[in-house]
Amino acid sequence: MKVFRALFVSLRLWLLLLGFVLAFVVAYAFPLLFPVLQIAFVVLLLLLLIEGFLLFRQNTVGSQPVFFARRELPERLSNGDDNPVTLYLESRYPFATPVEIIDEIPVQFQRRDVLFTAQLTPNQARAIRYELRPTRRGEYSFGAINVFVMTPLRLLKRRFQFETGQMVPVYPSFLQMRQYELLAVSNRLTELGIKRIRRVGHSMEFEQIRPYTQGDDLRSINWKATARRADVGQAGLIVNAYQDERSQGVYCLIDKGRVMQSPFGGLTLLDYAINASLVLSNIALMKQDRAGLITFSERIGQVVPAERRPGHMQKLLEVLYRQKTRFLETDFEALYTTVRTQVRQRSLLLLFTNFETLNGLQRQLPYLRRLAKDHLLLVIFFDNTELRSLLDTPAANTEGVYMKTIAEKFAYEKRQIVKELQQYGIASILTAPQDLTANTVNKYLELKARGMI
Known part of the structure; x- marks a missing residue:
């Protein structure tokens, strides 16, 4: 039952089956086509059996799963901003695997376009990054990551599900x-x-005195400190520095x-x-x-x-x-x-x-x-x-x-x-x-x- 629940048929296979139906209809008018179509249909069935065997023959490679995916989210999302979401994929199939990924995002986003496609070579890891912009504060629940793995023929799909039931709060920005x-x-x-x-006047707290630098307000010159500095043989003006x-x-x-x-x-x-x-x-x-x-x-x-x-x-x-x-x-x-x-x-x-x-x-x-x-x-x-x-x-x-x-x-x-x-x-x-x-x-x-x- 687990195999049947994880087995899906691709659009390419449906189109092939539709083509066979039309071809068999035409074969009634041209009987010579019948044997050829029968052989082709048997070949298709064999290919389906081989593809299903390749997809479902193993669940693990050594101690590692044959396919793995996870979602990386911030601990909390920022309201009104674009928040990054990263999907990590890793394939251990011995052949190249085209994959389709459907991420079940929270219902608050009302989006049905979170579908990604990729192709992974044997033992390859890949990251897919996209962004979500929440517009309401509160708790957002993410569903499963649905990964549909195919062989290069792309006739059958095997579904893997990961990361079910992940909740993330959405905070102010x-x-x-x-x-x-x-x-x-x-x-x-x-x-x-x-x-x-531009600051107007000196309605700020006094902080310190320091040497004059070009651009300082001349009204902030401390003439008494400047005179004491001159008495000890040091030249230069002294100004009062203020802080907010x-x-x-x-x-x-x-x-x-x-x-x-x-x-x-x-x-x-x-x-x-x-x-x-x-x-x-x-x-x-x-x-x-x-x-x-x-x-x-x-x-x-x-x-x-x-x-x-x-x-x-x-x-x-x-x-x-x-x-x-x-x-x-x-x-x-x-x-x-x-x-x-x-x-x-x-x-x-x-x-x-x-x-x-x-x-x-x-x-x-x-x-x-x-x-x-x-x-x-x-x-x-x-x-x-x-x-x-x-x-x-x-x-x-x-x-x-x-x-x-x-x-x-x-x-x-x-x-x-x-x-x-x-x-x-x-x-x-x-x-x-x-x-x-x-x-x-x-x-x-x-x-x-x-x-x-």
């Missing part, structure tokens, strides 16, 4: 976080759209209400906010600030106090991994109460939410103004890229004109929201979802350079 971290260390953040911020103010609180406030469920590019707005919060928290820790997190919807979710302890980044990652959208109206009053009781020191609050209309903002504006009174509040909401593409497309008919008019009204409302926030001294970012991380990090570095936090 830690690959993006590492990318920003590496480029920040090497001062190459501009490659990801991060601007270089450290240990400032940076909180990401993530709205989990229904407004954050809208999908763009396969990810929801909540996932974009979670990925950006992860990157920003890591950058803040690298800048010696303290990173915290508050999630909320119709009630307060998780509250992670701002800290810089070892392992704090892993704690934030685990909390963000478990966040899910809730579909009730967001309660900004509960957010204000929580911030007032939990965040005692003046901090930077980055509020990830979405306002579609000016009325929607005005209902929550009293709570935003109270937050901005005690903290530096930055409201981050999203531009509708689908509306933008509609506005950029010329109208072809009357219906198109109406659609563009409605789209322009919504785009105008977004711009009015920015102006309304500016009127009350609240900073804001209106960004496309795919540009969220770069724009948020830019704004954080700008606020820090200006000494506003």
Whole structure:
């Protein structure tokens, strides 16, 4: 029974059998063809027997299996990124083996094209690499690796199955976080759209005095230290060196209400906010600030106090991994109460939410103004890229004109929201979802350079 379960017929054999059927039909009109077809059919049956014998005659070679395959996955996948998956194949058949590989990937991907073909020579090992891009956090279950091995005739297939039931969690985009971290260390953040911020004034902490170098701000010259240096016979100017103010609180406030469920590019707005919060928290820790997190919807979710302890980044990652959208109206009053009781020191609050209309903002504006009174509040909401593409497309008919008019009204409302926030001294970012991380990090570095936090 195991042999029959592992035995499959190739498309080439089905076509040959169909050809024999048609040839036997034609042989009724031409009887001389009958003996030839009978001999050919017997030869085909012999070839099938030989091929089946070659495929199934042995399961092992010595102590090793005749064919082996395994899947190599990361311990966890990064949401919204291309994650590598590697299939390793090894054949110990004494002849060249064409193979077809079907990898049973998780149902969340909804893909039916994970089929690969290869040809292995005797005792050859080969690796096949492909990528998967998850768009939802959670647990993903991989099925079996189905390998169909053939002989050079390619009439029959023997199926091998490996790696059944492998579960991998999908976390927020830690690959993006590492990318920003590496480029920040090497001062190459501009490659990801991060601007270089010119520092204004000296609203930073004093670090040390050092010799003047070309390009230093002349206003930072320490004339008293320069004079003392001259008294001992040493020439040259001395300047004061400053460093960024450290240990400032940076909180990401993530709205989990229904407004954050809208999908763009396969990810929801909540996932974009979670990925950006992860990157920003890591950058803040690298800048010696303290990173915290508050999630909320119709009630307060998780509250992670701002800290810089070892392992704090892993704690934030685990909390963000478990966040899910809730579909009730967001309660900004509960957010204000929580911030007032939990965040005692003046901090930077980055509020990830979405306002579609000016009325929607005005209902929550009293709570935003109270937050901005005690903290530096930055409201981050999203531009509708689908509306933008509609506005950029010329109208072809009357219906198109109406659609563009409605789209322009919504785009105008977004711009009015920015102006309304500016009127009350609240900073804001209106960004496309795919540009969220770069724009948020830019704004954080700008606020820090200006000494506003």
